Amino acid sequence: MPLRHKSAQKRARQTLKRTDKNKKYKVLIKGSVKKVLSSKEKEGAETEFKKAVRTLDRAATKGIIHKNKAANEKSKLAKHINKISK
Secondary structure: OOOHHHHHHHHHHHHHHHHHHHHHHHHHHHHHHHHHHOOHHHHHHHHHHHOOOOOOOHHHOOOOOOOOHHHHHHHHHHHHHHHHHH
8 A cells, every 4th residue: 555645655765774774783683692602612702792792782872672682682692601611
């Protein structure tokens, strides 16, 4: 069903742009988290952890994910790194 109002058409265009941008960022987040969780060595995991934290913080700042979700993910990754060392 076509949108008849100019403002509704504009909002639909903006929503598509935002959705694409958010999906790309969420894929980056998931990939960086998987890299940390799949690494077997502590040194490699720590470098990937720093990259993942940067990505999570950026996403939280931009409003793509909630700041508490970013904090929970960082906590989960830190726990995983601490388990590796034992």
